[in-house]
Amino acid sequence: MSETVSDKIAAAPAIAAFARRDRLRAYEALPWLAAIAAYFLFPTYLPLGAQILATTLFALSVDLILGYAGIVTLGHAASFGVGAYTAGILAVRGWGEPVTGLLAAAIVAGLVGLLSGLLILRTRGLTLLMQTLVIAVLLYEAANKATSLTGGADGLQGMQVWPVFGIFTFDLFGATAYLYALTALFVAWLIVRRIVYSSFGRSLTGIRENMLRMQAIGAPVYVRMVVIYAVSAALAGVAGAVIAQTTQFVSLTSLGLDRSGTILVMLIIGGVGRLYGAFIGVPLYMIAQDQFSQIDPVYWFFWIGLFMVLLVSFAPGGVLGSLARLTQRWRR
C-alpha cells in the first residue's frame, strides 16, 4: 500500500463524512450570539457576566484535559491561581497593561503546568487525582506564606490595571470587563477547537478511550499528556488573569480546593468532553447561584447539592449527555 490512493477510494462517502467532522456547524454560533445578546439585554448584569465568561474559559481548559485526555484533576485551581497572581503581581509592581499581562499569565501558568505535569502524569486514576490536589494545596500554602509577594491571607491589593489597548478603561458597569472576557474566551475557544479537531486532539481521545492501545500503536502517551496538561494550564492561567484584571484583586481562594471542585461540578453539569459543556454548565451554575443566593443566601448549598446528586442518579453525562441521549432516542 502506498500513500497514493485510487480515486475510487478517495471518493468513498465514508471518507468525506469522516473528514468533514470539524466543519463549523450552525449551532456553534449560539453561545456567541447569546453572549452578545446578553450584553445588550442585561446591561446591569455585566459584572456577573464577565465572571461567567472567564469561568467558562477556566472550565474549557479543564475540559481539554478531563474530557479529551481523561485526566481527572482536583487541583486545576493551581493553574488558575498562578495565572491570577502573575497578572496581579505585574499590575501591582507597575505593569498594568492587560493583554501582555494575560500572555505573561499564560506563560507562567503553562510552565508551572509543564513542570507539575512532568512530575505527576506517570500515574493515573485516584493517585493522579491526589497528586493534582496536593500540588494545588502546596501552591496555596506557598502563596499564603509568601506574603511580601502575594499579600498572603489578605489578598493582593493595589492592582492598577491600565485601559485595554490604552483606550478602554475597566468601568463601573463592567462593559469593558465583559467584552474583554468575551474576547479572551473566544480566542481560547478557537485554540481549543483547533486542538480538539487536530490529529493531536484525536490522539488525546485515543488516550482517554484506551491508553494501553495508544501505547501499542506507538504513541508517546506521557509526552502527549504533559503537553496538553501544560496547554490547559496556560488557558486556566489566562482565565485566572482575566478575573484578576477585571476585579483588580487576587486572593488565596483563587488557588483553593473549593475552586478546583466547583469548576469540575460546573463542567460535569454541562457535559464533559463535548467542547460545549463549559458553555452550558458554567452559566447554569453561576446564574442559579446568583439567583438562589438572592432568594435564600444561606441554603443555596442545599439546593445545588441536591441537584448534583439527582443529576448523577438520573441524568449522567450532564446536560449535553442527556440531550444526546434524547436526540438518539428521537432518531430511532
Add this chain to the structure above:
Amino acid sequence: MIRRLSTAAVAWSVVLAGVSLTAATAQTVKVGIVNTYSGPEAQVGDQLDKGIKLYFNTHQKDLPAGVKVELVVRDDTGPNPEVAKRLAQELIVRDRVNVLAGVIWSPNAAAIAPLSRQAKTPFVLMNAAGAAIPRISPYIIRTSFTIWQQAYPVGKWAAKNGIKTAYTAVSDFIPGHDGEAAFSKGFTEEGGKMLGSVRFPLANPDFVPFMQRVKDAKPDAVFIFVPGGKQATAVMKAAAEVGLKKAGIKIIATQDIVPDEELPNIGAIAEGVITAGIYSTAGDRPANKEFLAAWKQAYGANSTPDFFSVGGWDGMAAIFSLVKAKNGKFTGDEAMDYLKTWKDPNSPRGPISIDPNTRDIIQNVYIRRTEMKDGKLVNTEFETIPAVKDPWKEFNPEKK
C-alpha cells in the same frame, strides 16, 4: 468595531442607570448590605446581620412619613474579595443602592472601597477593621473599630499594671499584624519588654503547638489576636490544653477572643482574661440595657449579641439618622458631609462619633476582665479609656 460597540453600550447603560447614581430620586432609600451568610465563617455574619435587622425593624417607625428604607442583602460567602467586589458592583449598577454597608472582612472591604469612590456611593463599614481602608475612598465611614484602637491601649495598660515581659501570638493576616505591632508599641512605650512573637495561619485547626511555644518562652503575659468566631474558641482551648494559666501566663487580647456569645463554649479558661474592647453585654449603660432587651425579645433568651452586632446596629443608626436628616433625598457628597460629623452619645457601647478628618470612629475603649457572674461568664468593663481615636492614623498621618 468592538470599540464602538463598547462605547455605545457604556453610554447607553449610563443613560439607563446613571441618574440614580448621583442622586436618590425616589423616597425609598436602598441600602446594599454585603455580608457573609454562608461558608465556614458565616456565624460572625449572622451576628452582624442580627444587629442590622434589629435596628432596622425597631426604628422603621421613626422615619419621616413617605420615606422608606429598603435593605438589599448579598452574601459574599467569606473572605472572598472577587465575589464581594462583584456584589457591590451589582448593588451599585443593578440595584442602584444609595448606601453600601456591612462587610465583615477587611480584604473584601478593600476590594469594594474603590467602587464607592468611583460611584460616589457612601459606604458604611460595619465591621472590617483594617486601619487604612477609609483612606482608599473618601466615601467611607466606619462604625466598628480598628485593631490599633484596642491593642495599643491594652499594651500600655499591661505595662502599667505589673506585667514586665510579653509575647505575641497572632493570625497571619493584616489585622493580626496590626495587633502585633500595636500591642508591642504600646507595651514597650511604657517600659515593657517583648520576648518574641509567633504568627499562625489564618485557617488553622489546632493551636496547641503555637501555645506551647508561648509557654516555653515564659512571659508574664501573652497578647493573642485571632479573628472572632471558631478560631477564638480553638485558640482558647489550646491555651487550656497546654496549661498557660497554670504556668502563670496571663492572656491579654482584643475583644475578638472572647465574643460574648462564644463565652459558654470557651469555658473556664476564659476566666481572668484581660481584653480591650468596645462593647460588652455586661456594659452598665441604659442604652445597652434597652438594646439587650430588644435583642432577647427578637432572637430569644439564649441568643447573645456581641461587638459584631453592635457594629451593625450603630451603622444602621448612622444611616437612619442620615435618611431622617435629608428626608430620604441626598447625593453621595451630601451624605458624606452629614455622616462625617455624625455622633451618637447613646450607643449601646457608650458615646461614639465619627472623626471628620479620618472618617473613622472615635469611641471609648474598655479594659475588661472575663469573670464568672451569676454562674455565667461575662466580660466586665473595669476601666474606661475615653474617646479613643485610631492610633495608627495618628502615627501614620496621610501624605497629601
Add this chain to the structure above:
Amino acid sequence: MTDIPAALETEKLSLNFGALHVANAIDFRLDPGARHALIGPNGAGKTTFVNLVAGRLTPTSGRILLDGLPITHLPQDTRVKKGLVRTFQINALFRDLSLLENVTLAISERVGIASNMWRSAGSHRAVIAEAYALLEDLGLADDALRSVRELAYGRQRLAELAVALALKPKVLLLDEPAAGVPSGESGVIIAMIERLPADITLLIIEHDMDLVFRIAKRITVLLRGRILVEGTPAEISENAEVREVYLGERTPT
C-alpha cells in the same frame, strides 16, 4: 543461517516477582519472514513474553534485539516506530470511536502527524484514504463509520488486526488472534493471517491448534516461564514431553 541477524531475538530474558519467575532466561529467535507460533498451557508466561518484548513490562535481566540492535530499554512507542507491533488477546480498541477512526489513529502515529496540534485531522486526506483502503482490504469498509462497540465480536477481532497492520509492522506479535471467536468465524481470521505479506515476520500466541498447525512453520512451547522445546509442527506434535504436559492437558474444559 545464523549469520543473518534475527528479526527478533531475546537473550536470557527474565522477569521475576520476588521468587516467582514468570520469564526464566528465555533465549528465543525469530528469523526474518518467519511464521512462528508460541504455545503453552495457561499461565506458561506467553502473554508476559509478549508484554516484555513489546515493552509493556521491563525485564529483570536479559536482552531483546530487533534486527540485531538492542531495544531492551526503549519505551514502547519507540519499538513500535521501529516496526515491532502487537495485538491484544482481549480486544483493546477504542470502543466508542468509529472503525475508521481506530485505524486512522494508528496511521497518524506511524506517519508522524499525531503530534500536530494545529492542522485539522480531517484535512489529512491521504491518511484517511489509506485507512479506508485497509478496511476495504479486510472487508470491513461497510462498517467504517460504526463505532467498534456496535460490531460483532468476530469483526472486532479483525479490527484489532487492522489497527496493527495500519502500523506497517516488520515484526507482528499476534496474541491469540482468534480468541473468543466462534469456530465458524475463525476461518476468516486465519485466511487474513495467511494472506499477510511474506516480509512481515509473524509470532502467533495461540490456543487454537488448528490455527497453529495451519500457519506456523516453527513452534516454541513455553512452560512455567521457560522454553520447553522448539521445532517444526511435526516435531512438536510427536514430542512425548509436549504431548504429556501440553496437549494432554488441553482437554476441553
Add this chain to the structure above:
Amino acid sequence: MASYLSAAIFIGFHGLAFAMVLYLISVGLSVTMGLMGFVNLAHGVFAVAGGYIMTGLMNRFGVPFPLALLVAVFTVAALSVVMERLLYRRLYGRDELDQVLMTIGLIFMSIAVAKYLFGSTPEAVHLPSWLSGHVDIGGRDFPTYRTFLIVCGMGLVIALWLTVERTRFGAQLRASVDNLRMAQSLGINTGLLFTKAFALGSGLAALGGGLGAEILAIYPGYALENLAYFLIVVAVGGMGSIRGPFVAALLIGIADVGFKYLLPETGSFIIYAMTMALLLWRPQGLFGRA
C-alpha cells in the same frame, strides 16, 4: 537536653492525639476507595454527623458523653447503610467523575443541613469533669482528654486490626480488596460485604468526628475544609490498606505538630511538600499495591 526531651514528648503526645483522630476518620475512606473503587469525597460528612449527634445529645438532652458517643456511632452507621443502598450503590463501577460530582453534592447538602439544624457556630463540647484538666504521668502534666483520646484510639485500632485479621468478615474483606473478581467467584456476597464495610468505615468516622471534636471543631464546613487532610492520609497510606493510613496518620499528625511547634513560620507547607515527595516516590502510597 531536658528541653529537647520536653519538646520531643510534647510533639509525640499531641502528634499522636491528632493522628488518632485522622486515622479513625480516614480508615473507612481507605476501604471505600480500595475495595469499592469509590471516590467518596463526602466521607467527612459521616465524621461531622457523628460529632453533631454527640454534641447535640450532650448539650440539648444532657446525655452523658460515652453514651452520646455510642449513639452517634450507631446512628451514623445505620444512616450510612441507607445511603449506601440508595445512592452509593448505583455508582459502583461508574465513572470517577460521577462519584466526585455526587459526593461533592452530598458535602454541599451537609453544609446546609448542619447550618439549618445547628447554626454556624462550632458545637461546644462540654466534657465530663473526669476528662477535663490534666493528669500527671511520670512527673509531667498531660491534658486528660487527649490522653483519653490516645488510649481509646489505640484500643480501637487494635480491635479493628483483630477484626480484620481474625474474623470471617475480615478475611472476606481482605480477599475482596486483594482481588474482587476472585472473591466473587469464591462465592463471597460482595454486595453485602460492601454494605458492612461501608457501615464500619462510617461508624469509625463518626467515632473520630465525635472523639476528635476538641481538635477538629464540629461546624458546618467541616467535611469540605478537612477533606484534604483525610485524602492525604489515604493517599500516603495506600488505598485499600488498613494499616497504611495508620502509619500515614502518625507521620502527618506528628509532622504537623512538630513543624508548627519548631518552625511556625513555615506553616503547613512542609507537610504538603513531604506528601508530594512521598507520592512521587511511591505513587501507590506506603502500603498500597503497585
